[in-house]
Amino acid sequence: MAGNSQQHHIVMLPFMAQGHMIPFLALAKKIHETTSFTITIATTPLNAQYLRATISAEGSKSPSSPGIRVADLSFNPADHGLESKAENTEALAFDDMLKLFRASVSLESPLHGLISEMTLQENGKPPLCIISDSFMGWANRVANTFGTVNVSFNTGGCYGFAAYFSCWLNLPHLSAKDDEFSLPGFPGSTRFHISQLHPLLRAANATDPWTVFYRSVMSLSFDSFGWLCNTVKEIEPAGTDILKSIIKLPVWCIGPLLPPEMLDKARELELESSQMCGTLGRNPGISARECIGWLDMHRDGSVLYVSFGSQNSISASQMMALALGLEDSQKPFLWVIRPPIGFDRKGEFRPEWLPEGYEERMGKTKKGLLVHSWAPQLEILCHRSVGAFLSHCGWNSLLESLSQGIPIIGWPLSGDQGFNSKMLMEEMGVCIEVCRGTQSSVSREDVKRVVDIVLEKGGEGEEMKKKAIGIGEMIRGAVREDGSTKGKGSSLLAMDDFVSALLARTTVSSP
Structure with a gap:
């Protein structure tokens, strides 16, 4: 054009x-x-x-x-x-x-x-x-x-933002008789749960500062x-x-x-590419080359990538349970880790937030690579050894993962993430949740169970993988150009x- x-x-x-x-x-x-x-x-x-x-x-x-x-x-x-x-x-x-x-x-x-x-x-x-x-x-x-x-x-x-919009504009959970409710604009058969809402939204009462702000700017966008x-x-x-x-x-x-390289089915990327790093003014906690070198040691589709996005973290007790569950699963993992919620996100990471000797033990066995602060996510997701993504379900991360045919373990934390996770589970069949938010309890057994489901061959995990690959093909097809309008x-x-x-x-x- x-x-x-x-x-x-x-x-x-x-x-x-x-x-x-x-x-x-x-x-x-x-x-x-x-x-x-x-x-x-x-x-x-x-x-x-x-x-x-x-x-x-x-x-x-x-x-x-x-x-x-x-x-x-x-x-x-x-x-x-x-x-x-x-x-x-x-x-x-x-x-x-x-x-x-x-x-x-x-x-x-x-x-x-x-x-x-x-x-x-x-x-x-x-x-x-x-x-x-x-x-x-x-x-x-x-x-x-x-x-x-x-x-x-x-x-x-569209789905996640429509739900987010409708929730803030209507606050339907306030009049719900139980923890489930329907949402204006969505089919009556679609039920939402109070646990899918951020605590700010759960506490909203139409006169609180967040609701007043959101309603004013959202209505203007109409x-x-x-x-x-x-x-x-x-x-x-x-x-x-x-x-x-x-x-x-x-x-x-x-x-x-997404960068054009991510939509190349061959999934072969130039390492250290600033275009692929997708960051604004930040340096990664580890180079792409180091990440790829570690991933190269593992077989195709065997590694779990764990990241909660650029701004999120989980509670200290959840972090301990996640660490233990990952170790129990015996599956290789690459975890982008930050201080737990309630502590300085950019502060020094304390060893007591993890099991004793955890990082050293994972390093010796090559079972886990812990990357502090930030990692080159796009290069990681495009690597052949990554088989699943434990994610906060932010939309950018979901597109990056699904474009590579990688299924999701959902741990939504805020905003539209709970609604994105719901769609991935119910509409796409490419996600299974392990926890919601930072206030819910999660056990090492919960973590091991979902990791085993998604990464083991056969059964539900294999079906999720097939569906994720199909979604990836749709994503690539949407930007395919063969020279003719048709x-x-x-x-x-x-x-x-x-x-x-x-x-x-x-x-x-x-x-």
């Missing part, structure tokens, strides 16, 4: 969290490659610095495109009761999260100023659209001021021109239809926003349709 479209400009506004900015950067590349539109990603100064560093690092591997720019939006964390460098959820204690969410609304004025300046430079022509995070629905007000449109971008899946979703419609057809019915707007499923994958066609819809409203013909 490229052509004489370079005169068009799109402004993108990600939420200030790594799990949101990475998909935004990937979307910027995808749109620019498809259309040659100029893309400006607008964010706070520290996040802008991270994005520029990531773009620059990728440019060292291949020529960077001048069509993707990063603009700083004025932001002073101290004005919102935050520490000086608290511009990203990764830098925050949980108790400060609401402050950052509320502070994100203060970006409306600097965004207005940025677009005003752009419009003047273009002789009164505003950007073709703003693409804002679905948590920043106030961008619709800015778009309306300049006679353009805002498009909401959901960095998660005024958008449409929604882009980082998913593939074939892998969650019911979720796509449910989201459309709730927001009553066009939905374009344009995912997965043969394009669904996500490529959705991107074409999205761009055509934007151009149609400006009376400019599609190239």
Whole structure:
């Protein structure tokens, strides 16, 4: 769909969290490659610095495109009761999260100023659209001021986000007679459980600060021109239809926003690639080469990868049970480990959080590799020896795993993760849960049982693997390009349709 479209400009506004900015950067590349539109990603100064560093690092591997720019939006964390460098959820204690969410609304004025300046430079022509995070629905007000449109971008899946939206907007569990409840927008036969909700949502009462904030920004996002979703419609057809019915707007499923190397069926990746590391301004706790060297020692499909994402951890008692259960299973594992919840995430790891001599014992037997802080997840998931992923069920991690045909052991912790896990179990059949949240009890026996199910040959684990491989084929098919419109994958066609819809409203013909 490229052509004489370079005169068009799109402004993108990600939420200030790594799990949101990475998909935004990937979307910027995808749109620019498809259309040659100029893309400006607008964010706070520290996040802008991270994005520029990531773009620059990728440019060292291949020529960077001048069509993707990063603009700083004025932001002073101290004005919102935050520490000086608290511009990203990764830098925050949980108790400060609401402050950052509320502070994100203060970006409306600097965004207005940025677009005003752009419009003047273009002789009164505003950007073709703003693409804002679905948590920043106030961008619709800015778009309306300049006679353009805002498009909401959901960095998660349709099913999980539709459930998350519906729960916060309706709080249906408050009127439930027991621990199960139905959810507006979902079929009546679909039942949700109170344990799938984050403690903040369980405690919500319609007047609490989180509910007031979420309802205000979510309702504003319903005024958008449409929604882009980082998913593939074939892998969650019911979720796509449910989201459309709730927001009553066009939905374009344009995912997965993954590096092209991950979608190569051969699964052969260049080690140490900054593009594949998928991080903003962070160094891994271990190099990709070291990880691959350890994985190479194990047979195909035998290793369990354990990670709770870039910001999450579990309780100290849960960590001890997980460690013991992994050892009992006698299956090789690679565990990205951080201090348990309630302790400094970036502080020194204490030996007492694990069984005595655990890390040394795992190292000697080659049964376990513990990576502190962060590991090159994409390279790990693409390795032939990885057979399952014990995950917090964040959407980015799920797409990365399923694209490689790897089934999930679910341990959802927050946000839409409980709903993602539910969909993977009930709609896809590629997941089994071991625990929910950080307040639930889990035993070493629970851990050993689910690890044995998923990694042992035959039975339920083998069926999950077959289904995960099928999902991976759907994901790759969605972005397949054979040179003809008829043969394009669904996500490529959705991107074409999205761009055509934007151009149609400006009376400019599609190239």
